[in-house]
Amino acid sequence: MTVVEEDPTLADEQLRQLREELLGLDVDSVEFGQGRTPPEGAKGVDASTLSLVVTLSSSPVLIILGRTLRDWVGRAKDRSLIIRKDGRSLEITGARSGRDQKLIEAFLRDEQL
Numbered sequence: 001m002t003v004v005e006e007d008p009t010l011a012d013e014q015l016r017q018l019r020e021e022l023l024g025l026d027v028d029s030v031e032f033g034q035g036r037t038p039p040e041g042a043k044g045v046d047a048s049t050l051s052l053v054v055t056l057s058s059s060p061v062l063i064i065l066g067r068t069l070r071d072w073v074g075r076a077k078d079r080s081l082i083i084r085k086d087g088r089s090l091e092i093t094g095a096r097s098g099r100d101q102k103l104i105e106a107f108l109r110d111e112q113l
Helices: 008-023 060-074 097-108
Strands: 002-004 029-032 052-055 080-085 088-093
Touching: 002 008, 008 029, 008 052, 008 060, 060 080, 060 088, 060 097, 080 097, 088 097
Parallel strands: none
Antiparallel strands: 002 080, 029 052, 080 088
């Protein structure tokens, strides 16, 4: 998943905040994407490269993960997040995240609505 934010410093801050929340779930791991950790408070980093890779082995965690992502995005109406899975992507935004819970859960389960 990728935090959508033009300001690289803010994207880094938001990504780290989201990672901490996800680590509190029963997931196997939450790693920074692209095999690297962005430097703390990085400036000049391409915000599109700041992403998280979540690994989990239990499908019941998918519902909790979906709710956590929805809630995190919903805390700010201009916040956006792109979830990628198996070559597909889903963008959720704070302005409408509350209505998207079923869509998020179906996406994470590989179901079509």
